[in-house]
Amino acid sequence: MKSEPNEFGIDDLFNRPHQTEPWDGVRNYQARNMMRDQMKIGDLAFFYHSNCDIPGIVGIMKISREGYPDPFAFDPDDKHFDPKSSPDNPRWFMVDVQYVKKLSRTIPLQELKQYSELEDFALVRRGNRLSIMPVxxxxxxxxLGLE
DNA sequence: GCCAACGTTGGC
DNA sequence: GCCAACGTTGGC
Incomplete structure (x- = not known):
């Protein structure tokens, strides 16, 4: 799961009450479908920092609440407002994530691209823009063995 | 339903 | 800041 650390990074998650945060604001159907349909309580996820000095995997979190409607889509004043989403017929979903650990080092995207073992990993494929992807x-x- | 225009993502 | 790669929008 990708996030820009200047918006919300692994340290921000660490400092949240209960070290838990809703993963809101995702407005991509593929990513939504994963949060709505596939991600289950207790599932683990990598926390990936994007759009920063060293993009890469920085930590691990777990799903602490399964998919539910993203309320920010209903708020006209919110950046992620979507008039086509309503409480009766929500278009966008989110999960809650809970901090598990920080990796002992950041594993940079640049490094991940070097391993043939990861050539099918969506993250390293060219032009990939999904903010949530399967591992x-x-x-x-x-x-994890690279840590 | 096609597709050009436009907006966004995100590495570099 | 640039720009490739995509997703979305809307005219037709």
Whole structure:
């Protein structure tokens, strides 16, 4: 799951009450479908810092609440307002995530791109813009082994 | 339903 | 700040 650290980084999650935060503001259908349909309580996710000095994987979090409507879509004053989403028929969903740990080092995107083991990992494919993407067990274990 | 125009993402 | 890669929008 990607986030820009100048907006919301791993340290921000660490400092939240209960170290938990709703992953709001996602306005992409593929990412929404994953949050709404696939991500389950207790599932683990990598926290990825994008749009920063060293883009890369910085930590691990877990899903603490399964998909529910993103209320910011209903707020006309919010940056992520969407008039086509309503409480009766919500278009956008989010999950809550809870801090698990910070990796002992950032694993840079540049490094992840070098491993043939990760050539099918969506994150390293050219032009990828998904903010949430699946990680296979094999990929997960391999990446953890790089720490 | 096509597709040009436009906006956004995000690495570099 | 540049720009490639995409997703979305809207005229037709």
């Amino acid at each position: 296979s067990k094999t990929q997960w274990d391999f990446i």
